[in-house]
Amino acid sequence: MAIILNSIFVVVEFAYGFIAHSTALMADAGHNLSDVLGLGLAWGAAILAQRKPDSRYTYGLRSTSMLAALFNAMLLMLACGAIAWEAVQQLLHPSPVAGATVSVVAAIGIAVNGISAWLFMAGSKDDLNIRAAYLHLAADAATSLGVLLAGLAVIYTGWNWLDPAASIVIVAMIMLGTWALLRDSLRMMLAAVPDNVDAPKVEQFLRGSAGVSGVHDLHIWSMSTTETALTAHLVMPAGYPGDLAIDAIGTQLRERFSIQHSTLQVELGTTEHACALHA
Structure with missing residues (x-):
C-alpha cells in the first residue's frame, strides 16, 4: 500500500512542481522516488530473508535485510545531495514560485507520507530494515511540511528564496537521522557486535x-x-x-x-x- 501511494504521489508532485516552478517540490518528488525504491528494497529483502538455508547459503538469505538497510541509507544520502544541489541552483538563479500550488501539493504529501510512515512505525524499533523504510517516509513527511511552510511564506511575503532555503534546512535534518542508519547498517555488514549485545x-x-x-x-x-x-x-x-x-x-x-x-x-x-x- 505504501509503495502504491508514494508511486502515484511522485508523479503528481513532480508535475505540479514543474508547473509551479518550485525546486523544493520537484526535489521532494525526487526524494519520494527514492522512497519508492527504498520500500521496494525493504519489501524484497523481507521476502528473501524467509528463504530456508541450503547447502549454498547455510544461513539462508537473512543478510539481505542488512543489505537493504545499507542501500536505503545510501539512497537517502544521494537524495539529500540532489535536493541540496537543486536548492543551491534555485538560490543562485531564483524564479517566481506559485506558493498556493506548492502548499496544497505539500499538504497532500504530508498526509501520504505520514500514513505510510505510520504503517511502518511499529516495527521500526526492532528491525533496522523496517527502520530504514520508516526513516525514508518520516523524512519525506518532514520535507513536505517544510515545503508547505515555505509555500505559505512565499504567498504572504513574496520572498521566492524561502523555497530553496527551506530545502537546505530540511536536507541537513534528514542527513543527521540518516547518518545513524548508515553507520549501523555498515557495522552490521562488517560483522560488528550488535549495539544491543554487551x-x-x-x-x-x-x-x-x-x-x-x-x-x-x-x-x-x-x-x-x-x-x-x-x-x-x-x-x-x-x-x-x-x-x-x-x-x-x-x-x-x-x-x-x-x-x-x-x-x-x-x-x-x-x-x-x-x-x-x-x-
Missing part, C-alpha cells in the same frame, strides 16, 4: 557457567537486522557436560542477550588454543 557481559556469563574454566574464539555478529549469532570455544577440564547443560547455556544466551543462534565448542584445555584471527 560482549564483555556475554563472555563473563560464559566464563561463569558451570564447569567452564576459560573462553576463547568468541565471535558475535548480526545474521540479519533482527537476529544475532555467536560462536565460542568453552574450556571445560571435566569434559563435555551433556546436551542438557549446553542447551541451558544456549537458552540463557537467547533469553538474556537476544542471541538466537549460538554454536559452542567444548575443549578439555589439554592443548594450547588461540583464535587464528588474533595470530
